[in-house]
Amino acid sequence: MNSLIPIMVILPITCALLLNLIHTKERAVKILAIIVGIALPIIPLLTSYGLHYFGGHAPLINNPVLAQGLPAFLTETVLNIYHPAITYIFSSAQQLFIFILGIMAFLVIFTSLNETKRASGVYAFLMFMGTAAVTAILLSDDIFNLYVFFEIAALSQVGIIIASNAERSYETALKYLFLASIAAPMLLLAVAFLLGVSGNVNITDIIYSINTGLVDPQNPVLLMACGLLFFGWLYGAGLPPFHTIKSAVYSKALPHGAALLQAFSVFTFVAIAIIILRIFSFIPLAKIFIIVISLLAMILGITMALMQTDFKRLIGYLAVGELGYIGIGLGLGTALGITAGLFQAVNEALITSLIFIGFGTIFYKTGISNINKLGGLMTENPRLSFIVILSGFAMAGIPPFNAFQSKLLLVQASITAGLPELGIIMVLLSIVTFMTFMKAFYTIYLRPKPSDLEINDKDIPKATVISMVVLLVLCLILGLFPQIATSFLEPFAQGLI
Amino acid sequence: MSLYDSIVNKIREIQEISVEKEPVTNLSASAILAAEITLISSILIAAIMLRNINIILMIVIVLALFVALIAATPLMPRLKKEQNDSFNNMIFYVILALALILALFYWGVRNV
Numbered sequence: 033m034n035s036l037i038p039i040m041v042i043l044p045i046t047c048a049l050l051l052n053l054i055h056t057k058e059r060a061v062k063i064l065a066i067i068v069g070i071a072l073p074i075i076p077l078l079t080s081y082g083l084h085y086f087g088g089h090a091p092l093i094n095n096p097v098l099a100q101g102l103p104a105f106l107t108e109t110v111l112n113i114y115h116p117a118i119t120y121i122f123s124s125a126q127q128l129f130i131f132i133l134g135i136m137a138f139l140v141i142f143t144s145l146n147e148t149k150r151a152s153g154v155y156a157f158l159m160f161m162g163t164a165a166v167t168a169i170l171l172s173d174d175i176f177n178l179y180v181f182f183e184i185a186a187l188s189q190v191g192i193i194i195a196s197n198a199e200r201s202y203e204t205a206l207k208y209l210f211l212a213s214i215a216a217p218m219l220l221l222a223v224a225f226l227l228g229v230s231g232n233v234n235i236t237d238i239i240y241s242i243n244t245g246l247v248d249p250q251n252p253v254l255l256m257a258c259g260l261l262f263f264g265w266l267y268g269a270g271l272p273p274f275h276t277i278k279s280a281v282y283s284k285a286l287p288h289g290a291a292l293l294q295a296f297s298v299f300t301f302v303a304i305a306i307i308i309l310r311i312f313s314f315i316p317l318a319k320i321f322i323i324v325i326s327l328l329a330m331i332l333g334i335t336m337a338l339m340q341t342d343f344k345r346l347i348g349y350l351a352v353g354e355l356g357y358i359g360i361g362l363g364l365g366t367a368l369g370i371t372a373g374l375f376q377a378v379n380e381a382l383i384t385s386l387i388f389i390g391f392g393t394i395f396y397k398t399g400i401s402n403i404n405k406l407g408g409l410m411t412e413n414p415r416l417s418f419i420v421i422l423s424g425f426a427m428a429g430i431p432p433f434n435a436f437q438s439k440l441l442l443v444q445a446s447i448t449a450g451l452p453e454l455g456i457i458m459v460l461l462s463i464v465t466f467m468t469f470m471k472a473f474y475t476i477y478l479r480p481k482p483s484d485l486e487i488n489d490k491d492i493p494k495a496t497v498i499s500m501v502v503l504l505v506l507c508l509i510l511g512l513f514p515q516i517a518t519s520f521l522e523p524f525a526q527g528l529i
Numbered sequence: 530m531s532l533y534d535s536i537v538n539k540i541r542e543i544q545e546i547s548v549e550k551e552p553v554t555n556l557s558a559s560a561i562l563a564a565e566i567t568l569i570s571s572i573l574i575a576a577i578m579l580r581n582i583n584i585i586l587m588i589v590i591v592l593a594l595f596v597a598l599i600a601a602t603p604l605m606p607r608l609k610k611e612q613n614d615s616f617n618n619m620i621f622y623v624i625l626a627l628a629l630i631l632a633l634f635y636w637g638v639r640n641v
Contacts, residue, residue, distance in 0.1 A: 207616050214623060252635060259634030263627055273622035276612045317638055321630075331571045332612070335564040339609055341557070404554070453578045457571050464567045471560060 037084035037122045040075050040130055041168045043068060044137075048160035055153025062145050065156045069141045072163065073134030076127045083173075089117035110246065115234040120171040125374060125524035128517060129170050129299055132378050135506070136385055137163040139499040140292040143389060146495035147288065147396060155195045159292055162188035166296045169303045175223050176233040178307070182219060182268060185296055186212045192289045193281055201284040208277055211267065215274070219264030225257035226311075239311055249314050258312045262321060265308060269301035270352055271329045271359070279336075279348030283401070287392025288499075290344065291385035294351045298381045301355055302374065305362050309370075309528055319365045326359025327457065334461050338468045343391050344401045346472055347384065350427065350465060354380045357458060361442050364449045370525035372441035375517050379434040379510065383426045386503040387469075390420035393492050394476055398485065403472055408481025416492060417477050419500050424473060426507045428466030434510035434517075441518075564605045569598045 047068040054060045092099045092112045099107045106112065141159055148155075165185035172178045190212075193205040227233050229251055230241040241247040247254060265271070270278025278297065282290040305322065312318045333353025340346040358380065361373020393416055394409060395401055410417050426433035429440075439462060446454035510517055576594050579587040598604065611618060 204614075207614075207619065210616070211619065211623060214620075214627075218627065250639060252639065255634050255638050256631065258638075259631045262634070263630050266626065273619070273626045276614065277619055280614055315634075315638055317633065321633070327571075327575055331568060332608075335568050335605065336609065336612060338560045338564040338567070339557075339605060450581075451578060453574050457574050460567065460571060460574070464563065467563060468560075471556065475556065 034080060034082040034084050034122070036075055036079040037082070037120050037171065038086070040072075040079070041120075041164050041171065043071060043075065044160040044164035044167070048157045048164065051153040051160065052157045053153075055157070057153075061153040061156060065141050065145060065160075068160065069138035072137050073131050076122075076130040076134065079122060079127070081123050081127070084120040084122070085115070086118040086120075091115050110240075110244075113240070114232065114237050115173070118177045119173040119234060119236070120168075121173045122171060123524055123527075124520040126170050128378060128520040129302065130167055132381055133163060133166060133170075133295060133299055135502075136292060136295045136381060139389075139502060140288045140385070142495050143288045143493070143499045144286070146493040147286075152195070155192070155289075158188050158191040158195060159289070162192065162292065162296055166299050166303075169300055173235050174233055175226060175235055175238070175307070178303070179216075179220055179223050182264070182300070183212075183216055185268075185300065186216065189281065189293055189296060192293060193284050196284060196286045196289060198284045198286070204277070204280045204284040208281055211274065211277055215264055215267030218260045219267075222257045222260035222264060225253050225260065229253050229257070235307055235310060242311070242314070255315070258308070258315060258318065261304070261308055261312075262318075265301070265304040266325065268297070268304055269355055270297050271301075271325050271355060272332055275329060275333055275336075275349070275352040279333075279345055279352055282348030282351060282388075283342055283344035287344065287388045287395055288496075290348070291388040291392075294348075294384045294388065295381045297351070298355065298358070298377050298384075301358060302362075302377045305359065306528065309362060309365070313365070319363050322359050322363035323454070326356040326363055327454075328356075329353060329359065330356030330457070330461050334464050334468065338464065338471070341404050342401045343394070343403050343406075343472050343476065344388075346403075346468065347387050347391060350387075350468060351380070351384045353461065353465065354384065354427070356461075357439065357442055360454055360458065361445060364445050364451070364454075365529065366445060366449055367522070367525045367529055368441065368448060369445035370528055371518055371521045372438055372445045374521045374525065375514065376435070376438040376442060378517055379426075379438045379507070382503055382506055382510075383423060383433075383435060386423040386500060386507065387420070387427060389496060389500055389503070390416070390423050391472075391476070393420075393496060396492060396496075397487050397490070399488075400485075403475040405482060406476045406485065407479045408477075408485075409487075410477040411481075412487060413492060416497065416500070419504055420477075421473055422504060423500075423507075424466065424469035426504075426511075427469060429462045430466070432508065432511045434507045434514070437511055437514035441514075561603065561605050565603055568604055568608070569602075572598065 051061055141156060162185055165181040168181040169178055190205045190209050193201050226238055230238045230247050232238050242249055267274050282293060285293055330353050333349050337346050337349035358373045358377045361369045400406055426435055429435045442458055443455035573591060576591045579590055
């Protein structure tokens with residue numbers, strides 16, 4: 033049912049608006065949020081692959097009845113195949129990404145409703161709005177529509193940071209907003225330039241214009257648009273030079289909020305990188321740039337993580353570093369590389385969420401995120417600490433977890449592409465990632481408990497434990513049966529090259 | 530002065546001008562040392578990829594980078610100082626990145 037394609041965006045937006053209206057009625061907020069949260073991962077599974085034209089305005093070539101009465105300058109020119117309406121594309125890769133995003137949104141909302149004393153309709157509004165925006169970014173084949181949702185996602189993220197009420201969260205949110213005021217207009221300028229040179233905002237039509245020579249591929253305005261699109265991508269994903277603010281954003285949000293924020297970053301990263309690869313694959317520099325910036329993100333993110341004393345900031349930097357693995361796969365530009373990169377995106381979203389929620393239990397019990405002030409927490413809840421250490425194994429790429437499979441694929445792809453150095457760096461940085469994680473784990477859980485550390489008596493909510501177990505099981509399933517994910521991603525990757 | 534001492538001194542120096550007051554522990558010093566080694570080795574391995582352009586160029590650049598990086602050690606405390614939460618620093622690097630990207634794609638693609 034292609035009519036379900038827009039529902040994936042409309043449903044969370046409608047739910048968000050309703051939650052805002054009924055934010056004082058706690059029970060109603062919980063019920064509505066849980067019902068829509070459950071629906072989010074189910075809808076992409078029920079939706080069939082295809083295109084959705086908003087307003088029903090399909091290209092003329094698909095509508096011979098309408099085309100019959102129209103003049104020749106419309107039906108016998110390129111206008112015959114152009115897309116007159118906003119178009120959403122739903123294929124196997126989108127299905128997997130939106131399914132994973134839906135599961136994560138549900139788990140995060142489920143956790144937040146149970147962890148907070150009083151369910152906040154406004155906070156749930158922000159999470160649903162962000163989820164809807166990122167879903168639209170994944171689906172949209174219209175670059176202006178993508179820009180609009182890119183802005184909505186950025187504003188939702190700012191709201192989620194402010195809602196945390198953490199120390200200096202307002203300051204971080206304001207900085208993120210200021211940086212958005214530089215990056216987002218640049219992205220809009222890229223859209224304007226693409227519209228100017230091709231007369232189109234539909235991505236498929238822009239690619240057609242370039243491939244058929246209607247637009248000169250060396251047109252300076254087109255090249256400028258490429259650069260600006262890259263700049264917007266760096267901001268949306270939190271790649272250097274935006275890695276510092278992105279890690280600050282994660283550290284200032286509540287742990288479950290940070291779990292969702294990093295998922296937004298991962299899927300925005302993937303969506304815009306795919307658009308760049310689709311439109312600008314004829315520029316060799318584009319793929320080189322993706323590899324170089326990904327390497328930079330990996331090296332800076334992981335080495336900076338090693339130096340942090342705030343565990344939320346540490347995970348934030350690790351999340352930025354892990355983005356680099358996705359970029360390496362996409363930048364290689366081969367079918368294997370793109371499949372591995374996209375698989376790594378799915379894995380990273382799951383694992384980093386698990387780590388944020390897992391370490392979030394420490395914050396819940398102590399209200400402290402500075403690892404120098406923590407210690408001896410293994411005795412508090414040994415089972416949860418076992419799940420947390422398994423999440424660290426997963427992030428480092430230790431079998432049988434999912435990141436092992438995707439990182440192995442990435443190393444294979446780099447060797448096949450004739451760049452084994454990338455494989456060596458990825459292995460090296462995975463070892464350092466594990467070391468960074470173990471440093472945090474040791475200081476929080478294993479070393480003697482500081483005498484002045486106060487731990488509250490509140491039990492960890494069952495919803496938090498359930499979310500962690502579900503995420504861990506998903507990591508294990510994708511590690512043992514990677515073909516579940518790669519079978520969705522391979523056809524998509526083949527179509528991209 | 531050993532490499533370890535110079536790293537510890539550098540951390541102290543940076544902490545004096547930083548808002549955060551953290552003690553220099555064995556853990557933090559060894560973490561910075563590990564980060565330092567990771568940074569240098571990653572950059573050197575990445576530079577080997579220049580062999581795809583020219584092997585002589587690759588050898589010269591790898592050797593030059595090796596000497597420069599070792600001479601500039603410790604790098605990580607400086608890097609941490611640059612990548613702090615100062616809005617001025619953030620804006621500086623964002624604008625610098627924008628300028629570099631546009632120069633690369635606008636002039637680089639057409640003229641290189």
